[in-house]
Amino acid sequence: xxxxHDGGGHGEELVRxxxxxxxxxxxxxxxxxxxxxxxxxxxxxxxxxxxxxRDVDDVLATxxxxxxxxxxxxSRGGGTSLAGQCCNRAVVMDFSRHMNQVxxxxxxxRRAVVQPGVVLDVLRDRAEEHGLTFGPxxxxxxxxxxxxxxxxxxxxxxxxxxxxxxxxxxELEVVTYDGLxxxxxxxxDDELAAIVAAGGRRGEIYAGLRSIRDRYGELIRxxxxxxxxxxxxxxxxxxxxxxxxxxxxxxxxxxxTCVVVLGATTRLVPSPPTRVLLVIGFPDVxxxxxxxxxxxxxxxxxxxxxxxxxxxxxxxKGGNTKQLHVLPKGGGWLLAEFGADTAEEAEEQARVLMExxxxxxxxxxxxxxxxxxxEERLWLLRESGLGATASVSGRADTWExxxxxxxxxxxxxxxxxxxxxxxEEHGHDTAALYGHxxxxxxxxxxxxxxxxxxxxxxxxxxxxxATDLVLRHGGSLSGEHGDGQSRAELLPxxxxxxxxxxxxxxxxxxxxxxxxxxxxVVDPYRLDENLRLGPRYNPIPVTTTFSFREDEGSFARATLxxxxxxLCRREEGGTMCPSYMATREEEHSTRGRARLLYEMLEGxxxxxxxxDEHVKDALDLCLACKGCKSDCPVxxxxxxxxAEFFSHYYEGHRRPRSAYTIGLIHRxxxxxxxxxxxxxxxxxxxxxxxxxxxxxGVHPRRKVPSFAPRTFxxxxxxxxxxxxxxxxxxxxxPDTFNDAFNPAALHAxxxxxxxxxxxxxxxxxxxxCGRPLYDYGFLGQAKSLLRRVLEELAEDIAAGVPLVGxxxxxxxxxxxxxxxxxxxxxxxxxxxxxxxxxxELLERxxxxxxxxxxxxxxxxxxHCHHRAVMGFEADERLLDRLGLEAEVLDAGCxxxxxxxxxxxxxxxxSMQVGELAVLPAVRAAAADAVVIADGFSxxxxxxxxxxxxxxxxxxxxxxxxADHSHPQEGTP
Numbered sequence: 001x002x003x004x005h006d007g008g009g010h011g012e013e014l015v016r017x018x019x020x021x022x023x024x025x026x027x028x029x030x031x032x033x034x035x036x037x038x039x040x041x042x043x044x045x046x047x048x049x050x051x052x053x054r055d056v057d058d059v060l061a062t063x064x065x066x067x068x069x070x071x072x073x074x075s076r077g078g079g080t081s082l083a084g085q086c087c088n089r090a091v092v093m094d095f096s097r098h099m100n101q102v103x104x105x106x107x108x109x110r111r112a113v114v115q116p117g118v119v120l121d122v123l124r125d126r127a128e129e130h131g132l133t134f135g136p137x138x139x140x141x142x143x144x145x146x147x148x149x150x151x152x153x154x155x156x157x158x159x160x161x162x163x164x165x166x167x168x169x170x171e172l173e174v175v176t177y178d179g180l181x182x183x184x185x186x187x188x189d190d191e192l193a194a195i196v197a198a199g200g201r202r203g204e205i206y207a208g209l210r211s212i213r214d215r216y217g218e219l220i221r222x223x224x225x226x227x228x229x230x231x232x233x234x235x236x237x238x239x240x241x242x243x244x245x246x247x248x249x250x251x252x253x254x255x256x257t258c259v260v261v262l263g264a265t266t267r268l269v270p271s272p273p274t275r276v277l278l279v280i281g282f283p284d285v286x287x288x289x290x291x292x293x294x295x296x297x298x299x300x301x302x303x304x305x306x307x308x309x310x311x312x313x314x315x316x317k318g319g320n321t322k323q324l325h326v327l328p329k330g331g332g333w334l335l336a337e338f339g340a341d342t343a344e345e346a347e348e349q350a351r352v353l354m355e356x357x358x359x360x361x362x363x364x365x366x367x368x369x370x371x372x373x374x375e376e377r378l379w380l381l382r383e384s385g386l387g388a389t390a391s392v393s394g395r396a397d398t399w400e401x402x403x404x405x406x407x408x409x410x411x412x413x414x415x416x417x418x419x420x421x422x423x424e425e426h427g428h429d430t431a432a433l434y435g436h437x438x439x440x441x442x443x444x445x446x447x448x449x450x451x452x453x454x455x456x457x458x459x460x461x462x463x464x465x466a467t468d469l470v471l472r473h474g475g476s477l478s479g480e481h482g483d484g485q486s487r488a489e490l491l492p493x494x495x496x497x498x499x500x501x502x503x504x505x506x507x508x509x510x511x512x513x514x515x516x517x518x519x520x521v522v523d524p525y526r527l528d529e530n531l532r533l534g535p536r537y538n539p540i541p542v543t544t545t546f547s548f549r550e551d552e553g554s555f556a557r558a559t560l561x562x563x564x565x566x567l568c569r570r571e572e573g574g575t576m577c578p579s580y581m582a583t584r585e586e587e588h589s590t591r592g593r594a595r596l597l598y599e600m601l602e603g604x605x606x607x608x609x610x611x612d613e614h615v616k617d618a619l620d621l622c623l624a625c626k627g628c629k630s631d632c633p634v635x636x637x638x639x640x641x642x643a644e645f646f647s648h649y650y651e652g653h654r655r656p657r658s659a660y661t662i663g664l665i666h667r668x669x670x671x672x673x674x675x676x677x678x679x680x681x682x683x684x685x686x687x688x689x690x691x692x693x694x695x696x697g698v699h700p701r702r703k704v705p706s707f708a709p710r711t712f713x714x715x716x717x718x719x720x721x722x723x724x725x726x727x728x729x730x731x732x733x734p735d736t737f738n739d740a741f742n743p744a745a746l747h748a749x750x751x752x753x754x755x756x757x758x759x760x761x762x763x764x765x766x767x768x769c770g771r772p773l774y775d776y777g778f779l780g781q782a783k784s785l786l787r788r789v790l791e792e793l794a795e796d797i798a799a800g801v802p803l804v805g806x807x808x809x810x811x812x813x814x815x816x817x818x819x820x821x822x823x824x825x826x827x828x829x830x831x832x833x834x835x836x837x838x839x840e841l842l843e844r845x846x847x848x849x850x851x852x853x854x855x856x857x858x859x860x861x862x863h864c865h866h867r868a869v870m871g872f873e874a875d876e877r878l879l880d881r882l883g884l885e886a887e888v889l890d891a892g893c894x895x896x897x898x899x900x901x902x903x904x905x906x907x908x909x910s911m912q913v914g915e916l917a918v919l920p921a922v923r924a925a926a927a928d929a930v931v932i933a934d935g936f937s938x939x940x941x942x943x944x945x946x947x948x949x950x951x952x953x954x955x956x957x958x959x960x961x962a963d964h965s966h967p968q969e970g971t972p
Contacts, residue, residue, distance in 0.1 A: 014069040018051060021061035024098055025052035031614025034599035034606050035586050039079050039086035040564030042399055042450060043485055044532035046605055047074070047090055052097035056262050059093065063179060063260065066091050072515045073177060075256040077117060077148030080140045080566045082400045083484025085152070085255040085520045093260070095147050097584055102126045103263070110268040111170060116147025116261045119571060133271035135162020139383040143569040147261050152482040153231050153253030157302040160438035166235055166252040168267045174251065174259035177515045184247035192245060208509040209247065213239040216502045223495055228439040229406035229479030232487060233495055234503045255482050256517040258510035272301065272339025276346045277375045278353065281330025281365040285433050288332035290413035291362055292437050295336050298353040302337035303438025304382050310432035314381065314388045323381040326374065328365030334437060335382060343370060387633020389432045389445045390563045393550065397560065398431070398445035401486050402463055405470045406441040406479025415473045416442065422469060426462050441479035450533045460528050467493050488524030539601035540609060545779040546644050547823035556601050558641065561634045562594035568628060572917070575627030575864050578893040582912040587618040590628040590638050597641055610648035619645055621909055623897035624775055625864035626812065640820065646777030658697030659776035662899040666768035669740035673714070676707040699907035703944050705741045712743035719750050719760035727759040728845055731796055735807040736768050737936035748958035749806055749838065755961050756842060756849045765792055769813040772899050783821050790827050797827050802845060803835045806952060808866035808935050809898060811837055816869050837866070838954055839874040852960035853883040859925040860888045861918055861942065863935030882957065891917035896941035911945070919945050930956060
């Protein structure tokens with residue numbers, strides 16, 4: 001039996017040894033250990049330290065040092081494993097940081113050579129250049145790594161035709177803990193005999209493999225279930241002669257317990273150039289499952305299922321709800337994808353299935369989608385399943401633990417009916433059922449109470465009963481995520497004691513002393529050990545300024561939102577997470593920061609609570625873009641967490657100079673309005689400007705915006721529509737940025753609103769929402785400014801007068817922070833509802849007003865807060881109404897992020913973020929295209945880093961009004 005090496009007793013000697021031989025990162029500090037203490041599972045084990053190897057030599061050096069000092073080793077990819085196999089008391093090697101390349105593509109041979117840390121979508125994009133793809137594609141495809149997929153034997157939507165990862169690996173280059181490097185793959189009888197005859201460590205391993213095959217062969221053939229998704233256990237069946245004694249495929253799915261993967265040669269398969277998606281509605285998910293065998297007969301390349309509970313959870317959480325209209329009538333659905341060389345061929349395949357389903361009267365409705373964008377949105381809805389069911393308002397949190405069982409597809413309907421009954425018997429009747437129905441694989445998250453002893457007892461009892469149930473249907477405990485710690489204890493029920501003994505022998509050949517990811521799969525920890533929560537979970541109590549109303553007023557519960565699926569680690573697309581995209585460091589991802597905050601309240605590794613430097617350093621590079629608020633599947637709000645943390649951190653530390661210059665810009669703008677020329681001289685006179693920037697904490701390469709000669713407030717005259725036109729009164733919010741630096745935008749807004757039939761006023765006194773204050777933790781001042789807003793606008797709030805803002809970040813304060821700071825104030829709630837962007841105001845209160853047509857092309861950068869809090873859909877509709885040929889960039893954050901990009905210590909990251917996508921897209925825009933950016937900081941980043949001069953959309957409308965004699969119709 002393997003010994004559980006606990007990773008204790010390793011000190012400075014191991015660290016010195018690693019740092020003297022490893023070129024990549026070597027981090028044994030408490031912050032790094034906290035970051036890697038868990039994955040996407042229920043488990044937590046604090047590692048000894050973390051190494052990010054740059055190359056194979058670094059891996060070999062790491063193993064040598066660990067051998068010398070007796071330290072266990074754990075290989076890690078994207079850290080999205082759900083069964084606990086990706087956390088351990090070991091030295092963690094994170095391959096995703098540096099060893100992340102596609103080495104080569106062989107289109108003719110349909111092969112690719114990859115490093116273990118390469119992200120799946122990187123490989124797929126390279127393969128698609130040749131009309132090929134890597135078949136297995138988990139929902140984490142844009143951040144999971146090939147090494148992790150090899151470790152877990154991952155699958156995905158298209159495994160229904162391509163198979164598991166094991167079927168798509170041709171060769172592996174591996175190294176054992178004791179330093180033996182091998183290239184393994186199919187092994188003929190002659191090759192096997194020659195290797196054994198050659199002797200040595202390699203011959204010893206292969207002799208043992210042959211012995212396992214010969215002694216256990218009949219038992220393997222008899223006990224291994226025959227189904228597409230048998231992921232549990234080791235792939236000893238790959239050693240059988242009829243399977244070519246494929247040692248590489250036998251090692252796939254061993255979860256880092258046997259070898260370290262240094263590289264892989266993968267199989268590539270043709271990627272259908274045209275796809276259509278048939279959405280089929282059934283009375284319930286059980287009827288949908290019953291139809292799976294019939295649908296499979298029609299050659300689908302993907303077949304997913306989802307139930308009504310999942311749809312309701314998505315609707316409750318408000319994520320991806322705009323895609324729900326695509327679903328036909330039903331209480332359970334199948335998503336059947338067809339692929340072919342032409343659209344006509346794919347549609348014909350789908351229509352044949354539709355006819356048969358119609359003839360048999362099995363469905364409540366069907367919808368055939370042939371728009372790639374619409375199909376993609378529906379796939380995203382399906383992929384959001386884990387996030388949609390993880391934390392639903394008004395319900396207990398849900399957890400993995402029995403989230404990927406699989407049965408033969410023809411057993412799926414019967415299995416689901418019994419599984420649903422088992423859930424209800426244990427009081428878990430809100431668990432959604434969805435997954436890869438074409439392969440008989442079912443995903444769910446269950447509301448186990450993992451903080452109480454009786455809840456943990458229920459967790460164990462349920463897993464044991466569910467194991468017996470799935471085995472009665474000829475299934476596998478795991479159909480995709482692996483065994484890790486969640487299911488390894490239950491493997492004897494599935495395979496019997498003798499085969500489990502064979503698993504131990506297999507591991508023993510490669511890792512005789514048990515140093516590779518100990519306690520996982522073989523001689524495993526109990527499924528209720530090492531729980532991240534457990535009956536002793538008792539976070540440090542803290543008092544917060546924000547109310548955290550969506551987390552029951554608990555900051556501790558907010559830190560538990562992150563479930564570790566790692567969407568924040570994607571390398572392109574969307575907004576979240578710009579700092580990770582720039583640095584590729586775990587601590588600068590939303591997940592990494594959330595984990596550190598969780599550990600901060602645990603207090604045993606990160607020990608200084610609000611004063612902890614590890615947490616501070618991680619949050620320091622957060623751009624507070626709020627991208628995670630909308631992009632994160634579980635709604636982690638790192639901008640809020642950052643502001644809360646810094647409000648406490650700076651109680652014991654001095655704030656940076658920029659906090660008192662940029663952070664208090666509302667004060668300085670008020671003073672500068674009295675003598676703008678003098679204020680501008682301070683930053684424009686050679687020498688003096690350099691000193692001023694240094695004193696203010698601004699990077700020397702940044703151009704400080706000039707104060708306008710006259711503020712908007714100073715020149716504003718209340719606007720009234722033409723006599724007899726009526727006109728609803730609106731308050732135009734003169735935010736500090738536009739009022740002091742770009743009053744032309746506010747004047748343009750007044751013109752447009754008047755033209756649209758509104759009576760335009762502004763607040764009687766100079767007010768500010770305090771947006772920059774949050775970045776520096778000035779929450780007391782921010783709250784005071786908002787309280788003053790509520791007092792000054794009390795009559796207008798009570799009267800329901802809309803407040804329209806031009807600066808998205810300021811509108812976001814009223815729509816987000818305001819309610820979080822004043823959770824029980826009804827005026828705060830009213831003002832939140834009454835505050836609108838320009839596009840929202842025109843759409844809701846002047847729907848009949850027709851803006852002038854603008855015959856032009858435009859490139860549009862949406863402010864991150866705009867997308868995250870208000871959404872950009874109304875703005876896209878306004879752009880359409882204007883007639884603009886507009887390209888709205890899906891390029892994420894511009895990198896300026898308010899004060900962030902001006903600060904000397906953040907300038908480099910700011911520019912890295914901008915150069916990821918936004919700035920190149922702007923430079924590539926046609927010379928005659930208008931560049932539209934409503935956010936002040938977005939405009940500054942673009943104007944300072946390119947030769948383009950962006951404008952607010954309201955300026956485009958105002959200019960068109962001035963150029964056209966445009967008849968106005970309708971009044972609000």
